[in-house]
Amino acid sequence: MNENYKWKGITFYSKGVVIEKTPIAPKANHSFTKYNIPGRSGSLVIDNKTYNDITLSLECHFNSDNVNINDIKSWLDGYGKLQIDNEKEYTGYISNTIPFEKITRFRKFIVQFTLHPLAKALTASTISRTTSGVFTIDTFNTYPIITMTCTGDVSVGLNGTNFTLTGADGTYVLDCEAKVITKNGINQSSIMGGDFPKLVNGNNSLTLSGTISALTISYYKTYL
Numbered sequence: 651m652n653e654n655y656k657w658k659g660i661t662f663y664s665k666g667v668v669i670e671k672t673p674i675a676p677k678a679n680h681s682f683t684k685y686n687i688p689g690r691s692g693s694l695v696i697d698n699k700t701y702n703d704i705t706l707s708l709e710c711h712f713n714s715d716n717v718n719i720n721d722i723k724s725w726l727d728g729y730g731k732l733q734i735d736n737e738k739e740y741t742g743y744i745s746n747t748i749p750f751e752k753i754t755r756f757r758k759f760i761v762q763f764t765l766h767p768l769a770k771a772l773t774a775s776t777i778s779r780t781t782s783g784v785f786t787i788d789t790f791n792t793y794p795i796i797t798m799t800c801t802g803d804v805s806v807g808l809n810g811t812n813f814t815l816t817g818a819d820g821t822y823v824l825d826c827e828a829k830v831i832t833k834n835g836i837n838q839s840s841i842m843g844g845d846f847p848k849l850v851n852g853n854n855s856l857t858l859s860g861t862i863s864a865l866t867i868s869y870y871k872t873y874l
Contacts, residue, residue, distance in 0.1 A: 678767030804860030
């Protein structure tokens with residue numbers, strides 16, 4: 651039994667479900683595309699620079715005869731977040747059909763999850779900078795949220811990816827994963843040029859130009 655396991659923010663244990671085994675989440679496979687070309691020995695392999703989804707199966711049983719089957723049916727369904735320890739969680743969905751009509755007799759069942767290949771920390775890490783420089787982090791490549799207070803024309807470069815804001819006046823939030831910039835919740839893409847940067851494992855180079863009074867880089871440590 652592992653009380654750290656949560657689905658949609660709810661522990662299995664609180665639902666009367668015991669996880670018999672706590673498997674180690676598998677490492678995602680790197681994604682490649684192979685082409686067989688007539689007259690060429692071997693395959694032409696293209697690195698997609700992505701990772702495939704992973705599958706994780708949990709062997710479970712009920713810990714009493716008084717569990718609410720209808721409640722569990724509703725809970726063990728659909729898309730959500732699976733927490734597997736006290737550090738990180740995966741995003742994914744339940745991909746098998748659970749035979750609830752048999753569970754009432756045999757009490758045991760398997761829940762199979764198809765999960766995004768990258769897990770994310772439960773809490774965010776934050777870096778604050780107002781000058782150019784290098785900072786070091788321990789994470790798989792991840793897209794941050796950048797919050798910056800600035801005026802006029804400013805430029806920011808992170809690991810060689812640059813973006814500019816023209817005529818800025820206030821505090822802007824760049825969600826680099828969703829690729830959207832807002833001010834007070836309103837889209838500000840019209841003043842932005844360039845692209846949304848990402849963080850990498852190890853050294854990250856930051857360059858700032860213009861009047862930037864505050865800049866915060868927030869990210870969730872990412873695990874492969």
